[in-house]
Amino acid sequence: MSQSIEITPQLVAEHGLKPDEYERILKLIGRAPSITELGIFSAMWNEHCSYKSSRLHLRKLPTKAPWVIQGPGENAGVIDIGDGQACVFKMESHNHPSFIEPYQGAATGVGGILRDVFTMGARPIACLNLLRFGAPEHAKTRHLVSGVVAGIGGYGNSFGVPTVGGSVNFHTRYDGNILVNAMAVGLAKSDEIFYAKATGIGRPIVYLGSKTGRDGIHGATMASASFEADAEEKRPTVQVGDPFSEKLLLEACLEIMAKGCVIAIQDMGAAGLTSSAVEMGAKGGLGIELDLDHVPCREEGMSAYEMMLSESQERMLMVLDPAKEKEAEAIFVKWGLDFAVIGKTTDTKRFVIKHKGKIEADLPIMELGDEAPLYDRPHVPTPKKPVIEAASVKPPKSNADALVHLIGTPDLCSKRWVWEQYDHLILGNSVQQPGGDAGVVRIGDGPKGLAMTTDVSQRYCEADPVEGGKQAVAEAWRNLTATGALPLALTDNLNFGNPEKPEYMGQIVGCLEGIGDAARSLDFPIVSGNVSLYNETQGRGILPTPSIGGVGVIADVTQSASVAFKKAGQQIILIGETKGWLGQSVYLRDVCGREEGAPPPVDLVAERRNGDFVRALITARRVDAVHDLSDGGLAVALAEMAMAGKVGAKITIDLGAQPHAILFGEDQARYLLSASADEAGKIVADAKASGVPVAIIGTTGGDALELPGEKPVAITALETAHEGWLPAYMAGQA
């Protein structure tokens, strides 16, 4: 063993390892580790790779269903969508790098998640994202929005996959720690999925893709620590993305997979060569021996330590069928990519690293993963907040004016400025583009399609993690349902603060409980995910933000529904019960300036019943516009439907004693539909027969939205308010 550097307590601490964790290492290997070995442990045992704080609670999530081919634990989740096709998808965070260097941080986040998907043998067909920025007035926010959006576009546009959906919110609790969660969705044949598990002894381990440099060393460790004020000094640990290389890597990988050359494959993501090699060996119960002299390097004089911890992008590790090594190499040479045999599988279950004739590491491979620390961190439940009675919430002078104000706020305004920088049309299958309830992408020439969405209401999670967790899943499920899709599975990206603080750990435990409940009730299992903890700056955590990415299938995309009112004279139907829940609503926050109260409760039985009813109507082509109700409630949903279709509406119901609660309340499990007068009558009868709350609330038509007792608001005025804020803000004028 090469022992050039003495392992001091300070060095151990710099590797993010606690003293008791270091003791564990000493016990495990029976000697002091070499510096390379210490680096390997720090990479494998940090929060990002080991899930040491969350594993215990993640196990409680439902991950199985008859249509789930692969649940959590692989590069991405895989579900069966019929006809021999599989959908492969996952969401992942790149929060800390994006705060430090927004363009490259966000770009490499997209690159990483695309690689996770095509590593499984799938061709990516769509991307989505979920972004959370600090308060608009914070000095850095504009710069971060600009860089992150350009980075996501810069990578996805060049790689050549449409970005079809996303979510962008602002809140001061993200001032020092933004969230950049990227999701990718791919398509594969259900019997041609590729896994990380290595098989066979003495088989070549091949390094593919870009060369290794010193970028990103300790990226995963950085992702597992809180930010202090010196975040910018960490810039050298942010990797640089090269979408061109990734596009070549995609084509080359899919080509050698199709030729049957690949036995196991793993992308080099967080913790690079270390985690990919260990993963392949440990899953297959094999040893791995690497000779770093053969690793293609971008820089001279890289040490074993640096090579093992580099997070250079666009790299893959594969176990090849020895008989097809030459064939595989020819394909990679054609695409101009590096191809090098850097090691072999062994029967020793040891992870052996050689460099310049010396052994730099010799570790038990199974234990590197299995013996990672597992913590049952102390957690305290978030105290319940009082229910806020609608009568105690001040009504606005004018509900129409309040609506115009709300649709122009940072959270509810149009995000056109963002998604017009993403190529959302490439591949020619984007049936529904950003701005609706969910992206809808046709599969090939159809008629089948996939609906996909990202969502979470972090203010609900902050107020009540359990209800908030439920709501995030329910809303994703509702978004998919509103397009006519049958929701099949979800991926989650759990963004939280420091798990070593019981109140933040309590948020994690609570949200996971809610997510699990909702996923079970809605038959919407979790098939992949990512955990991002320590999202805090100078001691203050972000709002708990368990992002949910949902995928559903539509048998025939020509029958999918969109939010736009299609024509005048249609009846507007409200599905679901409206009590006027204003606690934690955007009305309460953005009109009254109060972030207070309990969030709306989620009745999962009602969600299921109402959603299944709406989906059946869409499939039978009985409705021509569908929108789910969420932030801003009924009034905001009506405005969005009117703007999308450029068709107005007149609402004629009696709003009772608290009109603002009915218009802006955020009760769950609700949808708005439009249908012909004939059909509307039948829908009401059918809903009543199915126990679904239903009401006809008005009629479409004209060029304005008219709420009861209010002056009509022209659609053009709605649009001006809705489209105005973000471009003005980004130009420094708002």
Add this chain to the structure above:
Amino acid sequence: MKAVVVLFPGSNREGDAVRALEMATGKKPQIVWHAETELPAGTDLVLLPGGFSYGDYLRCGAIAGRAAIMDAVRAHAARGGLVLGICNGFQILCEGGLLPGVLMRNKDLRFICKMQHLRVECADTVFTRAYTKNQIIKVAIAHGEGNYEADDETIKRLEGDGRVAFRYCDDKGVVGGLANPNGSTNDIAGIYSDKRNVLGMMPHPENLIDPLVGGIDGAGLFKSLVAA
């Protein structure tokens, strides 16, 4: 009509182009790898698709314009053969000397993807004969460098010779102002070579061939070619 689509490393809208050509001609066009030195025998139309050839880390299209296959494409054009460059393909045609001028970064320095109206400036070419002169069509744009610039002399010649193929406009056909998405000189969205057998354009007609996905205003261009 025998069409081929050239594939450069980093091309990414080749599939969209193949789909549009197949829909119009009834047969799948052949893909030609950038490192080839000859076009397949009997090639009528060469299509250079959209994308980010070689990553476009240098000037867009600068490396692809010098790829091995481009000598064959230049010879094909010199013989009067048809060449269509879309988006990155247009940039490659300019860099490869087949069309004058250059595509600069969009005026607001951001990539832009949206539906965009165009005015068909002439309907008497093999590329546009299925349209009518001054017809307003809706197609997609998706580019970061679509701002067409050339010296005054060249612009004057292009305008004088009727070589402007399409102009950006609003849904009523009015050009200029906010209807110009990228700052292009004279709202130019596409131009012809002097013999009008080479067309370069920034917008994507190949993405507007299906009523379910945005509309069918792009199909006319491919229909025009089939009649050739």
